[in-house]
Amino acid sequence: MQTNSFEHFQPYTIATQSELEEAFHLWLESMQARQFSPNTLRGYRVNVGAFLRYLQENLNLTALDAVKPHHIRKWLIARQQHSVSNAQLHNDYRQPRTFWRWCIKEELTTNDPFAKVEKPKLQPTLKPALTPHEVEQILRACEGKEWTRLRDKALILLLLDTGLISVFAVRFKHSPHPNPPRGRGGNHNSSPVHRGGWEGGMLKNQRKGTY
Numbered sequence: 664m665q666t667n668s669f670e671h672f673q674p675y676t677i678a679t680q681s682e683l684e685e686a687f688h689l690w691l692e693s694m695q696a697r698q699f700s701p702n703t704l705r706g707y708r709v710n711v712g713a714f715l716r717y718l719q720e721n722l723n724l725t726a727l728d729a730v731k732p733h734h735i736r737k738w739l740i741a742r743q744q745h746s747v748s749n750a751q752l753h754n755d756y757r758q759p760r761t762f763w764r765w766c767i768k769e770e771l772t773t774n775d776p777f778a779k780v781e782k783p784k785l786q787p788t789l790k791p792a793l794t795p796h797e798v799e800q801i802l803r804a805c806e807g808k809e810w811t812r813l814r815d816k817a818l819i820l821l822l823l824d825t826g827l828i829s830v831f832a833v834r835f836k837h838s839p840h841p842n843p844p845r846g847r848g849g850n851h852n853s854s855p856v857h858r859g860g861w862e863g864g865m866l867k868n869q870r871k872g873t874y
Contacts, residue, residue, distance in 0.1 A: 681725035683718060
């Protein structure tokens with residue numbers, strides 16, 4: 664005998680929820696319907712849930728229209744008093760704002776308390792530089808005549824010589840032209856590479872049909 668797949672489904676009771684809680688559950692359902700990853704959903708549920716609990720339990724706010732900019736600032740100050748990291752403080756602003764923008768888009772409210780609240784400054788985190796020994800180990804790992812080794816060594820030397828960050832380095836393309844196309848701002852985004860290095864190895868493998 665077949666059973667209805669919704670037989671044991673227990674919907675939440677809207678009557679027992681505040682307007683903030685109801686909007687929160689609807690928002691989570693919308694992200695689940697869009698197939699957000701479980702980790703993303705969990706992060707939003709924890710961070711935005713903490714924000715809404717603060718509004719209700721500490722400020723006695725239950726309606727979307729009742730939340731004002733100074734309430735958002737109180738929330739951010741409370742988080743700072745809990746000595747959260749700078750990155751977490753940034754999320755404590757950004758994720759509740761994402762929830763609120765969804766509420767406005769869904770026409771649950773026209774009130775936007777975040778509009779007049781500046782987001783916390785995200786302080787840059789300086790990562791430790793590689794030691795000379797670590798650089799030598801990386802270059803040693805690139806030794807060899809295979810084109811992939813030559814390519815990797817050229818990229819490592821490019822990063823070391825120019826200070827270019829990896830996200831831009833991976834966008835580089837080989838060009839035989841002395842004047843490559845202009846990039847953002849009309850500037851040439853180019854960097855010369857010694858012809859005897861990875862370029863020769865790549866051209867050799869191109870002729871073999873391996874690249």
